[in-house]
Amino acid sequence: GESVGLHLPTLSVQEGDNSIINCAYSNSASDYFIWYKQESEKGPQFIIDIRSNMDKRQGQRVTVLLNKTVKHLSLQIAATQPGDSAVYFCAENMAGGSEKLVFGKGMKLTVNP
Amino acid sequence: KAGVTQTPRYLIKTRGQQVTLSCSPISGHRSVSWYQQTPGQGLQFLFEYFSETQRNKGNFPGRFSGRQFSNSRSEMNVSTLELGDSALYLCASSLGHPATNEKLFFGSGTQLSVL
Secondary structure, X not given: OHHHHOOOOEEEEEOOOOEEEEEEOOOOOOOEEEXXXXXXXXXXXXXXXXXXXXXXXXXXXXXXXXXXXXOEEEEEEOOOOHHHOEEEEEEEEOOOOOOOOEEOOOEEEEEEO | OOOOEEEOOEEEEOOOOOEEEEEEOOOOOOEEEEEEEEOOOEEEEEEEEXXXXXXXXXXXXXXXXXXXXXXXXXXXXXXXXXXXXXXXXXXXXXXXXXXXXXXXXXXXXXXXXXX
């Protein structure tokens, strides 16, 4: 619920601006990455994914960049809208690993009208 | 196609009690994973089931258990509840074999409060 956003770093942007949310992942053997969006009172919702054989993937208004050298993942949201306000999580997976997905701590995005 | 359904949506229990949470995956999905979400720890993996078998387990005490039925529906149980078990419990389903990379589809969760 609303408590999901507590204790999280926050990014505030103006409506219409571009947003960049960054994530440092932990396992150099991870080969699959996902960005999720979680709104209040809802479960995480899939946004976009990328496999380790790519360094960029684009969706509708969103772009994910992967830098395996420094184990860094970013989510770019173009023309941010109030409906984009949510907590964003990156998640990583190593095929055959012991966990389906390992989630980052999350970042709260607030879009000001 | 209906999404992942979790019941109940909210639950209030007292210390020492036990609780059972239910999850119905997306039709055709055979893998079900459970996560615990708290403000301090984020999303923590509990366990994963595929074809009625627990495939993987996270670092939680034995008070946390689960099972999966032949129709892929899953339940998780927490016995001897502690205050620290208060959390949002999320269920997620996916299509195929757990060893492959695939996205998870989440339900809205069960918000458990332990008093």
